[in-house]
Amino acid sequence: MAKRLEIHYTPKHGSWLNIAEIELSVLTIQCLNRRIASIEELQVEVSAWETERNRIQKSVDWQFTTEQARGKLKHLYPEI
Template structure:
């Protein structure tokens, strides 16, 4: 926030629901005044607890690490980018889906609190 985003008036931070991703965590790490300055600039957006797209991303990153780069030293960024591009291209060509273990009807009931309320 003091580096790359120093000139940003407001920052949107998309978080999963891990308990460390709270405003209070800033107060544990920084002096109160500095923590308050940071927190005032951040808009915290939390993903749903279950069925989150963030879960999918975390799974994909884990798979790419294990299947593509684990145990290897890639000395150049260009080489890493090529390896990841090849791996993800092969994976995307298979059009693999996510096998959620919840029905759409159950999800609507359990996740209704995260959907916006539309008033007509």
């Protein structure tokens, strides 16, 4: 099992991470909310969910404004 483990180092901050977490949550709620008998069936179900999700072009409605981000993240950026 350890030979199959593949570690990917990814940033811990950023809006893409929020989007990924949102999509995984939606996948879990809409597609993986039941017992799936086999890997093959899982692949078919997830593929169908992904195709539909892409077809409707679902997007994220951000509530966090640029001004709020600048205030909250001010310590990360030098003043010019």
